[in-house]
Amino acid sequence: MPLSAVKAVAKGQNGVGAFILQCKRLDFHYCDWAGSSKGMNAFIHKRLPQFARENPQIEITVSPRPHKHPVVTGHYINGREKAVCVRNMTTELILEKANLLKEASGEKLRRVNKPVTSVNESVRGIWSPYHGAQYKI
Amino acid sequence: MKRIRIQRWGSQFLAPRTQFRPQCPLRPPQHHLSPFPQPHSCRSQSTSAGDIFPPLDADESAGLSQQDEDVSIPPEALPSPPPSAALKSAKLAALHARLSLPPRLPIQTLARALVHESADPDPNFNNTSLAILGSNLLGLYTSEYLLCHYPRLPISVLFAAQSAYVGTKALALMAHEWGIESVAEPGGEVDPGLLQYRRLAAGAAWGEFAPRGTGRPNEQKGWRRGITSKIVYDDQFGDMRMKTPEPSQPVPLDIAAESFVRALMGATYLHCGRATTKRLFASHWLSRTLDLSKMFEFRTPTVDLSKLCAREGFEPAVARLISETGRASRHPVFVVGVYSGKDKLGEGAGGSIDEARVRAAVMALKSWYLYKPLDVTLPSDAEGMEPTKWKPNLVDLGEVIV
The missing domain is CATH 1.10.1520.10 (Ribonuclease III domain)
Structure with a gap:
């Protein structure tokens, strides 16, 4: 066999072609008794139905967490989760936090230094001393 | 098996069984054709489009829906979730929306x-x-x-x-x-x-x-x-x-x-x-x-290339040194090109002349095998297209056989 093939798997790039939102589930936890859940309870009654309608791709669960601060938890496709404590927050602030969790990729936050990240190799290629103008010393 | 099939076991005592679950998506529900009420074995077909069609008369449909509600088979007895549960699942709805x-x-x-x-x-x-x-x-x-x-x-x-x-x-x-x-x-x-x-x-x-x-x-x-x-x-x-x-x-x-x-x-x-x-x-x-x-792994790229040139009627491939540096040093670099007549087929750099020559042959072979025509009409796109727009695709002779 003069020629054989190397097995590989095609890599997906989210957003090239289809876009899959990385946040798959948002959990809203509230407490009926504690004052820190006041904004959360108002959010669940007033704002959450509209938020769920605007984001059908996210599964939303609401559950009590008695005698604890209210929490919004996002579950992501990469298996990680992010939790934000929303104690004493108003409805608008909680909506902001929910949007933040929705738009997150689920990855750990890390500093991005390079303006472009690409799977394609550079068009110009790596600089080579043997091509182009030769320097004469 | 968890599911109990009372109907099947008892069928020898009953009239011949009629088609109970609609098999064809376009077949209307046939519950009313059954001579006996068969509530317990009923799992309505998941992809049945029978419900899309309006029932023949309203009374019958009311009776049917009541009959469906009467079916009280515990979900634990089924091997997989009943199709009716699909409409209540938040996960499914989210998945449907997520995949657009x-x-x-x-x-x-x-x-x-x-x-x-x-x-x-x-x-x-x-x-x-x-x-x-x-x-x-x-x-x-x-x-x-x-x-x-x-x-x-x-x-x-x-x-x-x-x-x-x-x-x-x-x-x-x-x-x-x-x-x-x-x-x-x-x-x-x-x-x-x-x-x-x-x-x-x-x-x-x-x-x-x-x-x-x-x-x-x-x-x-x-x-x-x-x-x-x-x-x-x-x-x-x-x-x-x-x-x-x-x-x-x-x-x-x-x-x-x-x-x-x-x-x-x-x-x-x-x-x-x-x-x-x-x-x-x-x-x-x-x-x-x-x-x-x-994804290519060549065993004898230089032989392949010369065979390819012979098959396609090109002039025989010749490797020539384009440039070099540090021949006497610990890490020399040679740049070798493979030429067929005046056309350069490929070029490669390596630590020895032989390595560079092999790399150049691999590059030449890859550029042959990975040829991509500009105008492509896929056969599946041509279904329902005007025949004049169809452009035949290139069918190649195949790889080089050594």
């Missing part, structure tokens, strides 16, 4: 696509039939894309590329990227938005790894499987066909996830037609990156 599936694809069908045959051996409720259709569609679309866009691709690389797009690993990876979660143990009471399958215990042997034989007429002679015979006798990836496992046998996650992706493709084709299916394929498969140039 067309609204014409019913959520019940999506639920059915998630049921692997290891969870529910009943072919009316698992995804096997949809997966077979989806597998054929994926195979067709991928192979025609590869063959038309890279007409000179060698067969072994073609097999590997096919497997890179729609092989088990690739499809299982896609299901993972789509956020598919799986059940710990399948059953009628679990959320239908989870992948239903019976998972293989860690370290357990799996029967499907056993090939069922090469299928070739001279199998007992132990001849090697040649490339050409792979096209005829083996599956779409050039691998030996495997034994089909028992329907309720536990399987690895990869197999179940793969069957879901295939079934989704099949279901989209059945419900939404060819155009939507092609769009789904383009957005989820063709958008993936695969570097074909890294």
Whole structure:
């Protein structure tokens, strides 16, 4: 066999072609008794139905967490989760936090230094001393 | 089996059984044709379109719906979630929206696509039939894309590329990227938005790894499987066909996830037609990156290249040194080009002249095999197109045989 093939798997790039939102589930936890859940309870009654309608791709669960601060938890496709404590927050602030969790990729936050990240190799290629103008010393 | 089939056992005492679950999607519900009320074995067909048709008269439909409500079979007794549970599942609705599936694809069908045959051996409720259709569609679309866009691709690389797009690993990876979660143990009471399958215990042997034989007429002679015979006798990836496992046998996650992706493709084709299916394929498969140039492994590239030049009537390939540095040093670099007459076919750099020459031959061969025509009309796109717009694709002679 003069020629054989190397097995590989095609890599997906989210957003090239289809876009899959990385946040798959948002959990809203509230407490009926504690004052820190006041904004959360108002959010669940007033704002959450509209938020769920605007984001059908996210599964939303609401559950009590008695005698604890209210929490919004996002579950992501990469298996990680992010939790934000929303104690004493108003409805608008909680909506902001929910949007933040929705738009997150689920990855750990890390500093991005390079303006472009690409799977394609550079068009110009790596600089080579043997091509182009030769320097004469 | 958990499910109790009272009807089947008792059928010898009853009138002949009529078709109870509608098999054809376009068949109206036939509950009223049954001579006896049969409430207990009734699991309404998941992908039945019978409900779309208006019932013959209102009284009958009212009676039917009451009868359906009377069916009180506990979900724990079923091997997979009933289709009625699909409408209540938040996970399923979210999955439908996340994948931007067309609204014409019913959520019940999506639920059915998630049921692997290891969870529910009943072919009316698992995804096997949809997966077979989806597998054929994926195979067709991928192979025609590869063959038309890279007409000179060698067969072994073609097999590997096919497997890179729609092989088990690739499809299982896609299901993972789509956020598919799986059940710990399948059953009628679990959320239908989870992948239903019976998972293989860690370290357990799996029967499907056993090939069922090469299928070739001279199998007992132990001849090697040649490339050409792979096209005829083996599956779409050039691998030996495997034994089909028992329907309720536990399987690895990869197999179940793969069957879901295939079934989704099949279901989209059945419900939404060819155009939507092609769009789904383009957005989820063709958008993936695969570097074909890294899939070649040549054994004798210089011989291949000279054979290729002889076959195509080019002047014999000659390697010439283009530049060099540090010949006497610890790390010299030579740049060698392969020429056919005045045309440079390829160029490579290496630590020795021989290495550079081989690299140059590999580059020349790759640039031949990875030729990409500019104008391509895929055969599946030509369905329903005006015949004048069809442009025949290039069919190449094939790879060099050494």
